Amino acid sequence: MMIFRPLAAVGAAITIIAAGIADKAHAEDFYKGKTLRIIVGSSAGGGYDAYGRLVGRYIGQYIPGHPTVIVSNMPGAGGNNAAAHVYSAAPKDGTVIGAVAAGSVLDKVIGEAKRIRHDPAKTQYIGSANSEMFTCVVRSDAPVKTFKDVFEKPVLIGSSGGTTRDMATMMNNLLGTKFKLVAGYKGTRQINLALEKGEVQGVCGMGWTSIQKQHGRWFEEKFARVLVQEGHKALPELTKMGAALSLDYAKDAETRRIMELIYLQGVFTRPFMMAPEVPKDRVEIIRTAFMKALADPKAHEEASKQSMVITAISGSELQEMVRKVYAMDPALHAKARKALGY
16 A cells, blocks of 8 residues: 555646646637737827837737737726726736726825725736836926926916826925916826917926927927926936926925835836736736737837837736735825825
8 A cells, every 4th residue: 555655646746737737728728819908097199008009019929829919098087997997897817908007006095095996906917017207397488497496486287187186286285386286188198288288387297208208309499398306216317407306305204205105106107907806827928928028129129219118017026016005004105195185
């Protein structure tokens, strides 16, 4: 009898390994003949849309079975409409990805929680396509010429929700600036058109790479200037342009911690997500394809031509970042919500 026990154990091990190989093969076969949908949580033509479509053009070739990839838009609620759709309504089989806003990840703890119809802590993250330095940009004929001026003079800022609302609101509440928000715009594209027409004097909470991509001529023609950098660490090129770093104006250590928490949106600016119920093996296939797509030389070449910067964060890294945010002291979350006016 002693002779057969090791053989039985070996047989069991072989069965487990074979089952694992079969599961992996099944997962890899799943996408053959399928259509993978990427739902962008913003209107067409903006920065989130640009990154969503860039990923859409390259990810299919790195997924076993090479599914057809379709990108569509579902704007609204600062990216949360798309996040809620992917989380609750869309198929849970791994054929739908959300390209949402960073606020969709953080709003439940530091934002307007009542508009959240998904649970970011349970969401499965595919990764983030880039990190951003958020900025406030104003027309050259605006009444403010430097960031210090905004402490003395009001300036009209267009808002479509999300970071275009939150960044200016936070600075008003924590630092004492006098940004006046003009709400109701559908997206940054509409805000920027309003800025060019003179309906508003500026926009805050918009990523520098997006501004460069869409409106690089503003700075070449001296139509606009970057007023302030809204992030963890100043970019030398923006500092040379005279743009201050808002964190340098924090009144104390606690204010700085609150601002740093809110500015995490700049670390994982273009997050991609799937519903919690999607099988783990399919999530891993998409995570791997996502990183390979954003490492593709042709993707980088295309991004460079559009003044886009790829700084990819893997799904596992982003998942861990989100876990840490939701494990923070709830008192800090509450202070951040108050700073954002929620």
